[in-house]
Amino acid sequence: xxxxxxxxxxxxxxxxxxxxxxxxxxxxxxxxxxxxxxxxxxxxxxxxxxxxxxxxxxxxxxxxxxxxxxxxxxxxxxxxxxxxxxxxxxxxxxxxxxxxxxxxxxxxxxxxxxxxxxxxxxxxxxxxxxxxxxxxxxxxxxxxxxxxxxxxxxxxxxxxxxxxxxxxxxxxxxxxxxxxxxxxxxxxxxxxxxxxxxxxxxxxx
Numbered sequence: 001x002x003x004x005x006x007x008x009x010x011x012x013x014x015x016x017x018x019x020x021x022x023x024x025x026x027x028x029x030x031x032x033x034x035x036x037x038x039x040x041x042x043x044x045x046x047x048x049x050x051x052x053x054x055x056x057x058x059x060x061x062x063x064x065x066x067x068x069x070x071x072x073x074x075x076x077x078x079x080x081x082x083x084x085x086x087x088x089x090x091x092x093x094x095x096x097x098x099x100x101x102x103x104x105x106x107x108x109x110x111x112x113x114x115x116x117x118x119x120x121x122x123x124x125x126x127x128x129x130x131x132x133x134x135x136x137x138x139x140x141x142x143x144x145x146x147x148x149x150x151x152x153x154x155x156x157x158x159x160x161x162x163x164x165x166x167x168x169x170x171x172x173x174x175x176x177x178x179x180x181x182x183x184x185x186x187x188x189x190x191x192x193x194x195x196x197x198x199x200x201x202x203x204x205x
Contacts, residue, residue: 031071035080038063042084057084075101079111086205091118109138109155116162117205132162150180154189161196169193 027035038060045056064081067074078101085094095118101111116131136159143152153176160169173190180186 025073025075027067027074027076028071031067031074031077034063034067034070035074035077038067038077038080038084042080042087045084045087054088057088060084073104075105075108075111079114082114086118091122094118095122107138107141109135109142112138113159113162117202120162121202121205129163132159135159136163150176150183150185154186157186158189158193161193161198166193166196166198169196 041056041060041063045053045060048056061081061084064077064084067077068081071077078097082094082097082101085091085097095115098111098115098118101108102115105111112131112135116128116135119125119128119131136156139152139156139159143149143156146152154173157169157173157176160172170190170193173186173193177183177186177190
């Protein structure tokens with residue numbers, strides 16, 4: 001059933017002019033309401049007792065399943081579902097949801113990164129590296145379309161933490177700062193990279 005739904009989404013994605021940008025996509029209004037309800041539950045779960053977290057995540061997933069059923073191109077519903085599953089500790093299920101997103105939108109760099117994080121957390125380093133390299137290609141393609149974007153350039157620099165190491169990432173971001181000394185975005189990411197603890201990040205992911 002999931003394969004049929006994804007195949008249908010793939011076909012619709014090719015015909016949809018809105019599919020070029022996830023942020024510009026206008027979801028079905030009911031799917032949007034269900035996603036927003038789920039987002040509030042996920043947010044509440046982060047600040048409640050452990051005994052209630054699973055219940056809130058499960059309720060959020062029910063809303064998100066309904067949202068996806070109504071609008072199978074609404075990628076934010078998928079990524080929120082993956083987040084709820086991840087926070088529950090259901091890493092394999094979370095990865096499967098992100099795999100569905102990749103089928104619909106193969107160049108979704110942030111999702112490719114998320115897959116890499118999950119695979120690294122699961123100890124599958126070779127597969128994680130493959131996803132990080134796919135993410136780099138997706139970001140580079142995005143940069144071709146918007147070569148002046150500090151956001152994309154800083155995302156690429158951050159990615160080098162996982163492709164190589166923190167020092168390479170710092171070299172990358174500092175080269176960008178030399179060329180763009182007024183960019184607050186680049187300086188902010190330099191601080192993030194400098195203080196970043198990969199092992200801690202993956203353990204808490």
